[in-house]
Amino acid sequence: MFEVTTVHIMIRLTLATVIAGIIGSDREYKNRPAGIRTHILVCLGACVIAMIQQEIAAQNVQFALHHLAIATTIRSDQARLIAQVVSGIGFLGAGTIVVTRHKIQGLTTAASLWATAGIGLAIGMGYYQIAVISAVFVIFVIVFLKKIIHINTLKKIEIKYKHKLETKEFIQTYFEEHHIQIRDVNFSVTQNERDTIYTNVYRIEIPREMQYSEIVEDISMNKNIMTIRMVSI
Known part of the structure; x- marks a missing residue:
C-alpha cells in the first residue's frame, strides 16, 4: 500500500x-x-x-x-x-x-x-x-x-401525414437538402372514415450546425403534415 x-x-x-x-x-x-x-x-x-x-x-x-x-x-x-x-x-x-x-x-x-x-x-x-x-x-x-467534443446524436422522429407520395417525397427531399442521414425508418398506416393516415418513424442523424427545433418547424409547415414529434429512442 x-x-x-x-x-x-x-x-x-x-x-x-x-x-x-x-x-x-x-x-x-x-x-x-x-x-x-x-x-x-x-x-x-x-x-x-x-x-x-x-x-x-x-x-x-x-x-x-x-x-x-x-x-x-x-x-x-x-x-x-x-x-x-x-x-x-x-x-x-x-x-x-x-x-x-x-x-x-x-x-x-x-x-x-x-x-x-x-x-x-x-x-x-x-x-x-x-x-x-x-x-x-x-x-x-x-x-x-x-x-x-460534439457528437451527432441519433434522434427518433415520428411524422404523421396524408397524401402518401407527395408528402413522402417532400420529407425525403428535405432530409437530403439538409444532409440529414436516415439510419432507419418504420412505416404504419391507419384509416378512418375520412382519410388514410401514414405514420413514419425515422431514426436520423442531425448535422452539427442544425437544431432539432428547426426540423420540426420546417416540416410542420407542409399542409399534409398532421403531427411531428420526437419520440424516445
Whole structure:
C-alpha cells in the first residue's frame, strides 16, 4: 500500500476520463439518457473516492509503523463516514433527475453532485492534491468538454401525414437538402372514415450546425403534415 502521489492522481484521473468518455460517447451517439459527460463525471467521482480510501489505508499503515506501542489499542475506521456520504449523496442526486414522457433530464447534474461530494471528502480529509486536481478535471468536463467534443446524436422522429407520395417525397427531399442521414425508418398506416393516415418513424442523424427545433418547424409547415414529434429512442 503506497501513498497517492501527484503523478498517480494525474494518471488515474486521465485514464478514468478517457475510458468513461469512450463508453459515454457511444451512449450519447445513440441518444441514451446518460451521455459522455455523465459517464465521465461518475467515473471521476468513483476514482476520487477510491484514491481517498487508498490514502486513508496508507496513513493507517504509517501510523501503525511509527506508533507500535499504541497501535494495538486503537481501532478506527475512517472510511465509515465516507461510505455514508457516498450512499447519501445518491438520494440528493436522484432528486435532480426529471423523467418526462419523451426525455430524461438532470443526469449530468446528479453525476456532478456525486463527483463534487468526492472532492469535498478529499478536502475535508486534507488530501488537497487529490481535491484540486480532481476539481480541474470535473470543471473541464462540465464547462469545456461539450464545446470541444460534439457528437451527432441519433434522434427518433415520428411524422404523421396524408397524401402518401407527395408528402413522402417532400420529407425525403428535405432530409437530403439538409444532409440529414436516415439510419432507419418504420412505416404504419391507419384509416378512418375520412382519410388514410401514414405514420413514419425515422431514426436520423442531425448535422452539427442544425437544431432539432428547426426540423420540426420546417416540416410542420407542409399542409399534409398532421403531427411531428420526437419520440424516445
